[in-house]
Amino acid sequence: MTPHQHEFEAAPGLPETLPSDERILWQGAPDAGQLARRVFHLPKVAAYFAVLIGLQAMHLAEQIGPTGELLLALVPALALATLGLGLLGLWCWMTARTTLYTLTNRRVVMRIGIVLTLTLNLPLRVLAGASLRELPKGYGDLPLALPDNARIAWLHLWPHARPWAYARAQPTLRCIPQVTAVAAQLTEAWRAAALADPAQRAAAAAAPALRPEPESSPLGGAFAGQRS
Incomplete structure (x- = not known):
């Protein structure tokens, strides 16, 4: 979980060139109207x-x-x-306009900030959980829960933070289009990354498919959603 401050990008949304075995699955940005x-x-x-x-x-x-x-x-x-x-x-x-979210087969990368650009590298294998919050017209949020030993200040994240989660700030992909499709890609990417880790293999194999539910849950169980 590495924050970078930078002015140069090796590729849009990425502070450095991806390794040969890593590929981009999805890139997107918040909808200004939402x-x-x-x-x-x-x-x-x-x-x-x-x-x-x-x-x-x-x-x-x-x-x-x-x-x-x-x-x-x-x-x-x-x-x-x-x-x-x-x-x-x-x-x-x-x-x-200045935000770009990237999902690869290994991590979530968040390029945020207007004046001072900050890039957050969030490896999929260390995420503690995630949830899906659906909004009208196919938009929604994807909050990502960090492990206990990783903290990011809420003010450093806002507005890319889960609402009302101040003590344990969660980086959040805000107001993205086709959110359920992106959440499904995130679930599959996490499962693939976890299967490569012997400590998480059993949880990854048991992880069910994405379905919106009232509460959030660990990635090892399933994604869950909140409708609003």
Whole structure:
């Protein structure tokens, strides 16, 4: 589980050339629209600004007569709300544009960060578990549980972290399309990697196929999902 800070990529999303026996199974990035709604909560922030401006308009309407003067008085608040929503939307777009998730037959690689790029190498054989959180229209999250001896700060991961898991932060592939297909690929890649490890061979052989369920479980058992 190695974090790298870098400016150069040997290949898109990869800080170094893959070994000859390692291959890319899947690459993808978060969907900007889903990030805006599910992670940055842009519609809720917009509704919050709308309520504040509406309350201000009601207050000013008692003091200002003509509609033109009322609208003029609301210009500063409207400008600030537009600026705030614009910056939040830009942050969301840049997050989606600069993120690249890679699944190989040996590891998950997460290239994250807008200004300072951070690459996380997560070997499949050491992952403690994973889960599937399905979102509408085929999108979803894939949280990856780390072993007890590996810790990554939640703030270093966000927004690529499982929501509400602060004490034991879990790197998460956020808002990716065709999430069930990616989860199936991850399951098979883990099973293949575990079969090569004598200590995990029995668990890998017994691992069932992916099926969405209410709770998360170890990779040695199965993936599990949360619907929302």
